[in-house]
Amino acid sequence: MSMWHKNLTRRGAVTMAAAVAVALAAAGCGDGGSTPLPGKAGGEKVDQSVYDAAPVASDAEIPAGSTMDAIRKRGYLTVGGSLDAPLLSQQNPVSGQIEGFDADMAKLLAKYIIGKPEVKTVTIGTQTREAMLQAKSVDAVFQTYTITPQRATQVAFAGPYLTSGLAVAVRKDETGIKSVKDLAGKTVIVGANTPAVTALPTAAPGSKQVAFATDPQAVQALLQKRGDAYVQDFTLLASGAKANPGMKVVGEPFTTEAYGIGLNREDAQFKEFVNNWLRKIQADGTWGKVWKSTLGSVVEGDAPTPPAIGSVEGS
Missing domain, CATH: 3.40.190.10 (Periplasmic binding protein-like II)
Known part of the structure; x- marks a missing residue:
């Protein structure tokens, strides 16, 4: 578990048992686009132009029978995540939108696969992530999921896509x-x-x-x-x-904790696809725009340099 998750629990977030119960019930929340309302309830607004300009994979990048093909045909990306993590993935009680850095990254991956940012979020506890991925109950986990060699024996990690510390x-x-x-x-x-x-x-x-x-x-x-x-x-x-x-x-963090996108360990093709998408949105500035609109909204200075893909043991 990451330091953030340990502290979030201390701050009186939803109990882990409740999160697990919701996960096992597979209660999904549809969440297309990004139109949060102002206020303190969720993350900051990512401009619609970021979604409009975000890349979409070519047909050649989505082979028939692949995970990406199944997601495109389904019409939405299923993500394991949180609803109570401010600036990362928090549901706005007024609009119903899930807002924050993780939530917007998931929407951008959906846009890359499907052509529109259609995501269904399944709330899961930290101790159920590996099982959910192994069972293919979710396509990916965006949940400040710290990359470790031990976890990499059970799941695949694309990224890292964010570093903390x-x-x-x-x-x-x-x-x-x-x-x-x-x-x-x-x-x-x-x-x-x-x-x-x-x-x-x-x-x-x-x-x-x-x-x-x-x-x-x-x-x-x-x-x-x-x-x-x-x-x-x-x-x-x-x-x-x-x-x-x-x-x-x-300033920037002076120690490093690398977060990855959790994927099914047996699907090397999907991991390569997601890593290629990350490289694209890092290179074209999309990653930096999302960071500035969410986590960066309370940080002085420019967006940090995105972490290098594959730079952490276990990724």
Whole structure:
């Protein structure tokens, strides 16, 4: 499980047992296009022009009898994912749309295969992902799925398509801290027993740590000026900044956790197809536009360089 998922559970998200029950019931949510409403409920809006300009695979790239051919004939992509992950994959309670980086990436893959961004999302728990892929209950999993060699013995990973890791958040009006290098000698808020506790002494020599048991407590401590910065997993900080306009994320993660698109391990053809699609949307700027409109909406600076395909053991 990724750090983000562990912390999301602590923040009072839907319990894992409920997620598994929903998954086993295969409750799907249709989700074509991307027209989220303004507000804090979901991700930021990805402009329709991004979908209009997104690539579509040629007939030659979709051989008869392939997984891609079956998806195209079906008319939608079935994705294992989440409905409660802000800026990644969260269902807007007003519009019903599923919004965020993972959700929009899934829609773009559907557009590439089918010609339109038709996705049905099945909510699954982290412990059921491998079984769902092996049973072909879903075509792919977009769920901050950390690539590991052990998991790669059970499923295939396309990508990595996103990297996370420890990052730095500060108050909105802070201008003197741009990255972890600026934390030397500062008072830094951390989550108790998180990787930040051991990583900071090397990354920011002389920094003083103030630990809090939960993420909400740490965020409030930052806003109350009980520390100069808060170091935590990037995706969790982005979620916190979405809900708390008084904070922002600065710089890029200074440790690395690579996320992959989970696929059936026996389908090497589909993995190659998805990797080729990723290379295309990285090269034409689509990936960067989606990042800026979702995770990047609470981060200062330009979109990061996308991770190199196949660059992580297990991918």
